[in-house]
Amino acid sequence: MEKLLDRNIPIYVQIMDAVKHSIVSGELKPGDRIPSVREMAATFGVNPNTVQRALLDLEREGLLETERAQGRYVAADQAAIEELRHAMAREAAESFAQEMKALGFSPEEFGDFLRGKGGE
Amino acid sequence: MEKLLDRNIPIYVQIMDAVKHSIVSGELKPGDRIPSVREMAATFGVNPNTVQRALLDLEREGLLETERAQGRYVAADQAAIEELRHAMAREAAESFAQEMKALGFSPEEFGDFLRGKGGE
Amino acid sequence: MEKLLDRNIPIYVQIMDAVKHSIVSGELKPGDRIPSVREMAATFGVNPNTVQRALLDLEREGLLETERAQGRYVAADQAAIEELRHAMAREAAESFAQEMKALGFSPEEFGDFLRGKGGE
Amino acid sequence: MEKLLDRNIPIYVQIMDAVKHSIVSGELKPGDRIPSVREMAATFGVNPNTVQRALLDLEREGLLETERAQGRYVAADQAAIEELRHAMAREAAESFAQEMKALGFSPEEFGDFLRGKGGE
DNA sequence: GTGGTCTAGACCACC
DNA sequence: GTGGTCTAGACCACA
Numbered sequence: 001m002e003k004l005l006d007r008n009i010p011i012y013v014q015i016m017d018a019v020k021h022s023i024v025s026g027e028l029k030p031g032d033r034i035p036s037v038r039e040m041a042a043t044f045g046v047n048p049n050t051v052q053r054a055l056l057d058l059e060r061e062g063l064l065e066t067e068r069a070q071g072r073y074v075a076a077d078q079a080a081i082e083e084l085r086h087a088m089a090r091e092a093a094e095s096f097a098q099e100m101k102a103l104g105f106s107p108e109e110f111g112d113f114l115r116g117k118g119g120e
Numbered sequence: 121m122e123k124l125l126d127r128n129i130p131i132y133v134q135i136m137d138a139v140k141h142s143i144v145s146g147e148l149k150p151g152d153r154i155p156s157v158r159e160m161a162a163t164f165g166v167n168p169n170t171v172q173r174a175l176l177d178l179e180r181e182g183l184l185e186t187e188r189a190q191g192r193y194v195a196a197d198q199a200a201i202e203e204l205r206h207a208m209a210r211e212a213a214e215s216f217a218q219e220m221k222a223l224g225f226s227p228e229e230f231g232d233f234l235r236g237k238g239g240e
Numbered sequence: 241m242e243k244l245l246d247r248n249i250p251i252y253v254q255i256m257d258a259v260k261h262s263i264v265s266g267e268l269k270p271g272d273r274i275p276s277v278r279e280m281a282a283t284f285g286v287n288p289n290t291v292q293r294a295l296l297d298l299e300r301e302g303l304l305e306t307e308r309a310q311g312r313y314v315a316a317d318q319a320a321i322e323e324l325r326h327a328m329a330r331e332a333a334e335s336f337a338q339e340m341k342a343l344g345f346s347p348e349e350f351g352d353f354l355r356g357k358g359g360e
Numbered sequence: 361m362e363k364l365l366d367r368n369i370p371i372y373v374q375i376m377d378a379v380k381h382s383i384v385s386g387e388l389k390p391g392d393r394i395p396s397v398r399e400m401a402a403t404f405g406v407n408p409n410t411v412q413r414a415l416l417d418l419e420r421e422g423l424l425e426t427e428r429a430q431g432r433y434v435a436a437d438q439a440a441i442e443e444l445r446h447a448m449a450r451e452a453a454e455s456f457a458q459e460m461k462a463l464g465f466s467p468e469e470f471g472d473f474l475r476g477k478g479g480e
Numbered sequence: 481g482t483g484g485t486c487t488a489g490a491c492c493a494c495c
Numbered sequence: 496g497t498g499g500t501c502t503a504g505a506c507c508a509c510a
Contacts, residue, residue: 001147001155002138004164005129018122024223027121035121043121086233089223093233096216103144103209110234113206113213114227130500156482167502172483180300189482189509241382241395241403249365250485258362264463267361275361276497284364287487292498309494309497326473329463333473336456343384343449350474353446353453354467 011046015054018044023063023074024085030078033071034064131166135174138164143183143194144205150198153191154184251286255294258284263303263314264325270318273311274304371406375414378404383423383434384445390438393431394424 022028034040037055041048055072058064063084065075076084100110142148154160157175161168175192178184183204185195196204220230262268274280277295281288295312298304303324305315316324340350382388394400397415401408415432418424423444425435436444460470 001142001160001163004131004134004138004166021222022121026224040121085223089220089225089233092216092219092223093230096212097234099212100209102141103205103212104146105209107234110213111231113209114217114230132500158482169503170501172485173500175483186483191482241378241387241400251364252485254364258364261462262361266464278497280361283361286364289488290486292500293485295498306498311497325463329460329465329473332456332459332463333470336452337474339452340449342381343445343452344386345449347474350453351471353449354457354470 011044012050012054012057015040015044015046015051016058019054019058020063020084020088023076023081024088028074030074030076030081032074034074036071131164131170132174132177135160135164135166135171136178139174139178140183140204140208143196143201144208148194150194150196150201152194154194156191251284252290252294252297255280255284255286255291256298259294259298260303260324260328263316263321264328268314270314270316270321272314274314276311371404372410372414372417375400375404375406375411376418379414379418380423380444380448383436383441384448388434390434390436390441392434394434396431 019028019034028034034055035043037048037051040051044051055064059066059072059075062080063074063076064072066072097107097110100107100113105113139148139154142154148154154175155163157168157171160171160175164171175184179186179192179195182200183194183196184192186192217227217230220227220233225233259268259274262274268274274295275283277288277291280291280295284291295304299306299312299315302320303314303316304312306312337347337350340347340353345353379388379394388394394415395403397408397411400411404411415424419426419432419435422440423434423436424432426432457467457470460467460473465473
């Protein structure tokens, strides 16, 4: 019998993920200014400090940069974004493969379930 | 900017999922007695009522059966379990495909990320 | 000597029955909003959770539908209601026949007792 | 929306009904000695006083008789029993007809639902 | 001991 | 205001 989900996935991690998706999807491009802390806090309905922490971490990862008194910009270049995109895909694939393995399916069978799942 | 994750997956749904995985993985076989409501409540650290609701729903799905004052048993036969296993796999594939699509990958590229992810 | 009557018909089952009768009798029509959980709880003098459970079960049976933060509505179409009406009649007939059999009457005699019982 | 069942149908009424069924079904015949109060109390798991009250009422109805220090006997003669049997059947028919009427069926349709319900 | 029901009361998201 | 979830704790029938 498996454990239950950890109900307390930190909000700031979720915010980091949301920003990453925005970047990777092209919604935010290199050099683009991202919404202000206050804006994002309002959007997500969370405390500005929480947003602040998420953005700081993203800066540490090199995805964002702060232009003193100007705002935050997407710092990653196209290559870095591409690498991020692939990293996120690898993670998704890892999760999927793990679940399928738990269900007793072999890698050869994965494709059977993905057939037709790519289109809308 | 995406929404934050819905971390409000009801506990009882998570419990249903845990039991399903136990059944599908063969940890629980047809006819096996499953842990009592109180036991599972203790294991998961939740209220017995929450477990009760999860198990009731699984009964409605035909996966479990209650033996008056004896306990609950796995009611699904091997065929039903096999169907459940496939349904769960389809769901996992759906999620994965959705995430990959959000990341801008085409179905043809899915396999590239799954190579080598099947083994341990 | 027979057992005593099972007066433990769960309240939530009785509530389900009351709602079914309201639907079948035309008091509630397809698309109609039904009273809120709290209202019905007050009407019946029971706990809202008990009503909640009854309505949830009716939803699972496809008779009701929930509109996010708006209320519950009768989801069954006229055909489904008609089917329900017949199912309830079959059940009533079953009970009646059982009682008559216990009293030692043959099906041929049933009609003798029903003469004149249909009108007001 | 109908009222809920009255949860407090007196136990002694239920006992009266059980005895009546025993008599009407022929399980207890005219002149038969019926079980002692203590026995019945044990059988039904109720207080002897409750049984006592039920039997007293049945005596008032002329169905039973007490033979001082001997026990209680079925006092009704075959004709009275036959009348009781019919009275109970009329009551059952009344209930059935009422339910069917509530479901919107006309007396002519009653038979359609009773067809085949008489046999085992 | 088992599951089944019910209550009371809380907090949440949505609108 | 609506429904949805969860907890805590009670009582019951069954064996």
